[in-house]
Amino acid sequence: MSQLSASEERFRALVTATSDVVYRMSPDWSVMHELDGRGFLESTTVPITGWREKNVHPADMDMVNAAINRAIAIKGIFELEHRVVRTDGSTGWTVSRAVPIFDTDGEMIEWFGAASDVSLRKQAEVDLKLAKEEAEQQKRVYETVTSSTPDLITTYLG
Numbered sequence: 136m137s138q139l140s141a142s143e144e145r146f147r148a149l150v151t152a153t154s155d156v157v158y159r160m161s162p163d164w165s166v167m168h169e170l171d172g173r174g175f176l177e178s179t180t181v182p183i184t185g186w187r188e189k190n191v192h193p194a195d196m197d198m199v200n201a202a203i204n205r206a207i208a209i210k211g212i213f214e215l216e217h218r219v220v221r222t223d224g225s226t227g228w229t230v231s232r233a234v235p236i237f238d239t240d241g242e243m244i245e246w247f248g249a250a251s252d253v254s255l256r257k258q259a260e261v262d263l264k265l266a267k268e269e270a271e272q273q274k275r276v277y278e279t280v281t282s283s284t285p286d287l288i289t290t291y292l293g
Contacts, residue, residue: 160233160246164203168245175229175252177222192218192226210235210243216253228257 156176159168167186172178176190183189191199195217206213213233221227233248 155249155251156229158233158248158250160248162235162243162245163207164246172222173252175221175227176219176250190219192220194218206233206235206246213246213248219250227252227254229253 156171156173158170160166161168166182166184167179168182170176170179170186179186187196187199199215199217202213202215212235214231216228216230219227219229229250230253231248231250233246235243236245236247238244
């Protein structure tokens with residue numbers, strides 16, 4: 136086995152071992168060449184257009200497009216947390232990161248990226264925020280009751 140072939144085999148093993156969604160994009164992000172969706176997003180082995188409309192949550196489309204445009208402009212790393220449309224049609228959350236790949240002349244030839252499903256973490260954040268808001272509301276009710284009835288507290292504690 137040649138050194139290049141061994142390297143490619145190790146790379147394939149790494150991609151297979153990861154739980155992340157792995158993708159390849161054209162230099163302008165218009166064509167998704169490949170997506171291993173890992174059951175989170177729908178996989179594709181053939182180049183497709185319209186992937187943003189299919190995978191990106193409509194409410195986050197402008198934010199995703201702006202981040203892609205910034206990354207293309209600076210020819211630098213794309214990184215963003217945003218909502219996606221999962222294979223079952225529900226909303227999920229991902230942290231996506233892609234790096235540009237250049238040829239020997241310095242021309243960008245594609246983007247290679249990985250995206251992690253962070254839906255459980257985002258749901259935990261929402262649950263925590265709601266619990267904090269509920270605790271604050273209960274504290275305000277308690278403070279209102281206790282501040283308006285000082286004699287009752289004095290009698291009870293006395």
